[in-house]
Amino acid sequence: MTVLLFIEQVLNGLQFGVMLFLMAAGLTLVFGVMGLINLAHGSLYMVGAFAAAAVAGATGSFVLALMAALAAAAAAGAIVELAVIRRLYDRDHLDQVLATFALILIFSEGTRYLFGSFPLFLDIPDYLSGPVTLPGGIQYPAYRLAIIVIGLAIAAGLFWLISRTRLGIRIRAGESDREMIAALGVDISKLYTVVFALGAALAGLAGALVGALQSVQVGMGEPVLILAFVVIVIGGIGSIKGALIGALMVGLTDTLGGILLPAMFRLFMENSAAQSTGSALASMLIYILMAMVLVWRPQGLFGARA
Amino acid sequence: MSREKALNAALLAGLLAIPLWAWAADEPFTITLATRVAILALAGVGLNIALGLGGLVSLGHAAFFGVGGYAMGILASHAQTYTPLMEWPLTIEGTNVMPVIWIVAILTSALAALLIGALSLRTSGVYFIMITLAFGQMFYFFSISWPAYGGEDGLSIYVRNGFPGLNTLDPIQFFAICFTLLGAALWVNARLAKSAFGLALNAARQTPQRVETIGLSPFRLRLTAFVISGAITGLAGALFADLNRFVSPTMFSWQTSGEIMIFIILGGVGRLFGPVAGAALFITLEHFLGGLSEFWHIYLGLLLLLVVLFARGGLIGLIAGRQVAHE
Secondary structure, eight states: OOHHHHHHHHHHHHHHHHHHHHHHHHHHHHHHHHOOOOTTHHHHHHHHHHHHHHHHHHHOOHHHHHHHHHHHHHHHHHHHHHHTGGGSTTSOHHHHHHHHHHHHHHHHHHHHHHHOSSOBOOOOOGGGTSEEEETTTEEEEHHHHHHHHHHHHHHHHHHHHHHHSHHHHHHHHHHHOHHHHHHTTOOHHHHHHHHHHHHHHHHHHHHHHHHTTSOBOTTOHHHHHHHHHHHHHHHOTTOHHHHHHHHHHHHHHHHHHHHHHHHHHTTTSOHHHHHHHHHHHHHHHHHHHHHHHHHHOTTOSSOSOO | OHHHHHHHHHHHHHHHHHHHHHHHTTOHHHHHHHHHHHHHHHHHHHHHIIIIITOOOOSOTHHHHHHHHHHHHHHHHHHHHTOOSBOSSSOBOOOOBHHHHHHHHHHHHHHHHHHHHHHHTTSOHHHHHHHHHHHHHHHHHHHHHOGGGTGGGOEEOSSOOBBTTBOTTSHHHHHHHHHHHHHHHHHHHHHHHHSHHHHHHHHHHHOHHHHHHTTOOHHHHHHHHHHHHHHHHHHHHHHHHHHHTEEOGGGGSHHHHHHHHHHHHHHOTTOTTHHHHHHHHHHHHHHHHHHHOTTHHHHHHHHHHHHHHHOTTHHHHHHHOSOOSOO
C-alpha cells in the first residue's frame, strides 16, 4: 500500500469521524442535560437528508438544501420534544427506549409513505465536485474535504457555544442541577426544547451532508445512530469533548481497519481467505475498541459518572 | 393477583385452542401464525428474565436470537451437504436432530451472553442499553461480512429438522413442540422468580447496596440472569430458524431486539405472561393491520407510544389491574 493511499484513507476516516461527531454531539447533549436516551435521533438525521434531497431537487441549490435540512430537522425535533419527549424526562430508561423506538417506526414508515421506498439522490454541487490537490500531491475529493472543514468548524462553534455564551452557561447549569436553575428563573422546559432542537439540527445537517455521498433512503439513520452510541460510550456520556475524540477514533478505526486488516492477513494467508477474514474482523473492530475502553474505563474516556 | 392468574390460563388455553381449531378446520396458515406467537413469546420470556426480574434493559437480545438461529443453520447445512463442521482436532458432523441442535443453540447463546454480559454489566443504566445494542450490531455486521454461511443472503435449509418420534413437517406437531418449550420456559421463569436466586436478583434490582451488604454480588446475580435469559432467547432463535427453514443476518438486526422488547411492553413489564400476551397481540396486529395497510408500522408505533405514555401496565395491566408482582 502506498503512502498516498494511506493518507487518503486517513482523510476518509476523519470525514467519517466528523460526521459521527455531529450525530453524537446532539445525543450526548440531550443525555447530559435532560437525562434522556433518544433512539429517534437517527430519524432526525433521515429527516435532514430527505429535506435536503427534496429542496435540492426543487431548486437545484445545495446551500438552500443544507438550510432546509437544518430547519426541517430542528422543527421536527422541536415538535417531537413538545409532543412526546417532554413526557419522558422523569420516566425510566426503558420507557424512553420504547417511546423513541415507537417514534422511529412512525418516522420511518411516514417517510416511506411520503417519498416511497426508492432511494433519492442528492448531487454534490459543481463547485465541490472535483478533486483538490493537497500539499504533497495528494488528490482528494473537494466535497469530502469540505465536510471535514464544516464538521470541525461546527465542533469549534459548539465548544464556543457551551463555554462562552449565556445559552451554554444555562445548558451546563441544567446538566448539574435542574431544580436550581429553574428556581433562578430560567424557563427550563424552553431550554430543553432548544437543546433538543439544536441536537436535531446537527443530526439533520449530518444527514444532508452524507446524503450527497450515499443515497437518501428510509432507515439510513439507524446504523449511524448505533455508531454514535459507540462513540458516546467510548467518549463518556454528556461530554462534548469525549464525543469529538470518540468520533474521530471510531471513524479512523473503522476506515483504516477495513483497509489494513485484509492487507495484514494477506501476509500469511491466501488472497480470498485474507479478504474475507480481514473484512469480517474489520466489521467488528470498533466494537472491540469499545469493549477495550469499557474494560479500562467503564465510564468512558471523559465521562464523569458511570 | 387471581385475576391475572385467570388471564394467564385463558391466554395459554387460547394459544392452544386456536391452532387445534385450525387443525380441525384444515387451516395450516393459522397454525403457523400460532407457532410464530409461541416462538416469539419464548424469545420474550428469555428477555423478560433479564428485563423483568433483573431490571436489565438489554437492547441486544437479537444477538442471542441470531446465535441460536445460526447454530441451527450451520449444523443443519452441514448435515444437508454431508460435510463435517470441522475435522481437526476432532471431527464434528452436522446434525438435523432437534434436541441436539437445541442444546448447541442454548450453549452457544449462553456463551455469547456470558461474554457480552461480563463486559456490559460493568456499566449500568443508559450505558448498558447502548452497549448491548452495539454488541448486537457487532454480531449483525459479522454475520453479513462472513461469507462461509451465506453472508448477507442468509442460509436456506431445505427440510425442517427432525424430532425423534414426531413428524415436524406437520404444522400441528411442530406447534406442539414449540408450545411445550414455551410452557417449560414459563415454568422455569416462574420457579426462578420464587427461588432464592430470583429473590436476590429482585433485591439487587431495587437496592444493590443492601444485597452487597449481606454478602451477595449483584454483578454475579445479574450475569447469571443475563446468561439464562440469553440461552432461552437462543433456543427461540433455533426454533424460529426451523419455522422459516431460513436464517439470515436480519435475525441479528437491532429491529429484532426492539421487537422482542415490544412484546414484553405490549404485554406488561414484570408479568410472567407479558411476553405471551404481547407476542400474540403483535402477530395479530401484524396479520390484520398488515393486511389493511402496507404502512402498518405507523399504527404499531402509535399504539406503542400510547401504551408507554398512558397504559404502562400493558395488556395484562389493562385487564388484570395495575399492581405488578414486584415494583
